[in-house]
Amino acid sequence: MRLRTLAYCLTQGVKNLFKNRLMTMASISTIMASLFVVSIFYCVVVNLDYVLEEFEHKIGIAVFFDEGVSENEILTLKNQLEARDEVFEVIYVSEEEAWHNFKNNYFKDREDLLAGFNNDNPLRGSSSLQVLFNDISQQSALVNLLNREDIVRHVREAEEVTVIVQNLNDLITYISIALIFILSIISLFIIANTIRLAITLRSKEITIMRYIGAKTSMIRGPFIVEGIIIGLIGGLIPIGIIYYFYDQVVLSITTQFFLLKDFLVFLPVEQLMGQLAPVVLLTGASLGYLGSRMTISRYLKA
Amino acid sequence: MIRLEHVTKIYPNGVKALDDVSFAIQKGEFVFIVGGSGSGKTSLIKSFMREIDVTKGHVYIEGIDITRIKRSKIPKLRRNLGVVFQDFRLLTNQSVYQNVAFALKITETPNRIIRRTVPALLSMVGLGKKSKMRPDELSGGEQQRTALARALANNPPILVADEPTGNLDPKRSWEIMRLLQDINMRGTTVIVVTHDKEIVDAMKKRVIGLVNGRVVKDIQRGEYGYET
Numbered sequence: 001m002r003l004r005t006l007a008y009c010l011t012q013g014v015k016n017l018f019k020n021r022l023m024t025m026a027s028i029s030t031i032m033a034s035l036f037v038v039s040i041f042y043c044v045v046v047n048l049d050y051v052l053e054e055f056e057h058k059i060g061i062a063v064f065f066d067e068g069v070s071e072n073e074i075l076t077l078k079n080q081l082e083a084r085d086e087v088f089e090v091i092y093v094s095e096e097e098a099w100h101n102f103k104n105n106y107f108k109d110r111e112d113l114l115a116g117f118n119n120d121n122p123l124r125g126s127s128s129l130q131v132l133f134n135d136i137s138q139q140s141a142l143v144n145l146l147n148r149e150d151i152v153r154h155v156r157e158a159e160e161v162t163v164i165v166q167n168l169n170d171l172i173t174y175i176s177i178a179l180i181f182i183l184s185i186i187s188l189f190i191i192a193n194t195i196r197l198a199i200t201l202r203s204k205e206i207t208i209m210r211y212i213g214a215k216t217s218m219i220r221g222p223f224i225v226e227g228i229i230i231g232l233i234g235g236l237i238p239i240g241i242i243y244y245f246y247d248q249v250v251l252s253i254t255t256q257f258f259l260l261k262d263f264l265v266f267l268p269v270e271q272l273m274g275q276l277a278p279v280v281l282l283t284g285a286s287l288g289y290l291g292s293r294m295t296i297s298r299y300l301k302a
Numbered sequence: 303m304i305r306l307e308h309v310t311k312i313y314p315n316g317v318k319a320l321d322d323v324s325f326a327i328q329k330g331e332f333v334f335i336v337g338g339s340g341s342g343k344t345s346l347i348k349s350f351m352r353e354i355d356v357t358k359g360h361v362y363i364e365g366i367d368i369t370r371i372k373r374s375k376i377p378k379l380r381r382n383l384g385v386v387f388q389d390f391r392l393l394t395n396q397s398v399y400q401n402v403a404f405a406l407k408i409t410e411t412p413n414r415i416i417r418r419t420v421p422a423l424l425s426m427v428g429l430g431k432k433s434k435m436r437p438d439e440l441s442g443g444e445q446q447r448t449a450l451a452r453a454l455a456n457n458p459p460i461l462v463a464d465e466p467t468g469n470l471d472p473k474r475s476w477e478i479m480r481l482l483q484d485i486n487m488r489g490t491t492v493i494v495v496t497h498d499k500e501i502v503d504a505m506k507k508r509v510i511g512l513v514n515g516r517v518v519k520d521i522q523r524g525e526y527g528y529e530t
Binding site: 002004005008204205207208209210211212213214215216218 | 351353374377378379380381385391393404405407408409410412452455456
C-alpha cells in the first residue's frame, strides 16, 4: 500500500469515527468495559502468580536421609536436584547446622538447659536438603521421585498451602479465559455493527469509488482503520484507569489485610503495565480489526 | 474496443435481462443504446463494468475478456470506463473541485497532478468559476457537468453515460449532449443510454436498440425508431 493510500485510509478512518459519533461511543464503551474486566482479571492472575512465585521461593520440601548416608552421597543428590528446571535452590543443612539452628531457636538465653547434652548432637542423622521451587506444581512429582531414592528416609512437604494457592490461581485463570472469550465476542459484534453503520453512511461514496476503479484496499482501508482505532481507544482507557488507581488499591488491600502482608506481595505498577499494556492494546486492536473484517467481508465484497 | 459475444444474463429470480447479445463498438465511436424499461440497458452497462457476472458469453474490453478476469483486477478494468448517472451521484458535502479531485485521489494520483488536472477538467465542462460551490448550489445541468468532469478525471478511453439527461430540461440536456460530443471528438468512445427520442433522432449517431434483453436494431446514423 502506498503512503498516499495509507494517509487516505487513516484520515477517512478518523472521519468515520466522528461521522458516526453515537455508535463510536457505544463501541468504545463496550470494548472499554470488556477490556477493563479483562485487565482486572489479568492483574489478579499476574499478582497471584507473583505471590505464588514468591511463595514457591520461600517454602519447599525437606529431604531427610537414612542413617549412615555419607555427606558425599547427599551432596551428589544436591547437585542432581540443582540441575532440574523446576528447582530454584537446594540448601544443604548438615546435622551440626540443624542442631545449631535448633539451639538458637529453642534454647536462646537458656544455655543452662543444654548442659545435659554434654556436646552430644541429638539430631545426629538429621542432615537434610531444603529444596525450593521455581514451579511448585512440580512438587508432588519430585517428592515421588525422591521417595524412590535408596538413601532417602523421609520427605517433608508443605503441600496443602501450595495446592490451595495453585488451585486458586488455576480457577481464576480459567474464569478469566471464559470471561475474555465471552466479552470478546460481544465486543466483536458491537464493533461489527458500528462498521456496518459506517458503511451504510458512506454507501454513496463507496459506489462512486467502485465505479471509478478504486482498489479494494482503498475502499476497505478506512473501515479497518476505524475498527482498530475503536479497539485501541477502548484499550487505552482501562490501562489509564488501572495505572492511576493501582497503587491506591494495593495500599488499601495491604492495609486491610495487614496480617497477610508477608504473603500479599504485589507487582510494582510499572512492571505490571509492561505486561498489561501491550496485551490489552493488542487485544483491543485485534478485536477492532476482526470486527471490521467480519462486516467488510459481508457488506463490502470486491 | 468493446465486443460482446452471445452475452446472456439470467438473474437468480429467473429474469432474463440479456438474451444472446452480440455487438462491437470501435474506438472513437459515439453510440446510443435505447430501449424501454426492463429492456436490459442497465444490465448491459453493468456487464461492461463487471458489476454483474454474465451467465453466458464473453465481454471484451480493449481485447481482454473481462468475464474471465480475477476480482482483484476489476478496479483496473473500471479505470478504462468513465461513468455518469442520471442522478449524478455527487458527494453533496464536498465542493465541485473536491468531487472531481476525489476520483483522482482514490486512484492514487499525486497531489501536484490533481492540482493541475482538476481546474483543466472543470474549465472544459464550463465550471471553472464554480469550483468552490457545493452540488446543491448548482443547477441539474451543472451537477451533471461536474459528474462528467469526475468521470473523465482518470482519462478513460471509454465514457458510459446512463440516462445523462434524464433529470434535465431540454436546454440543459442539449448542453450535456454537446459536451459529450466534444468529449467524443477528442477521441473518447462515448456510449449513451437514453430514453430521449428527440436527442437520438437529432444527433444521427449509431443506435443499438434493445427489447426484452435482445438487440433488435443496430443502425449507423440511426433514429430512436420505436416507442418505449
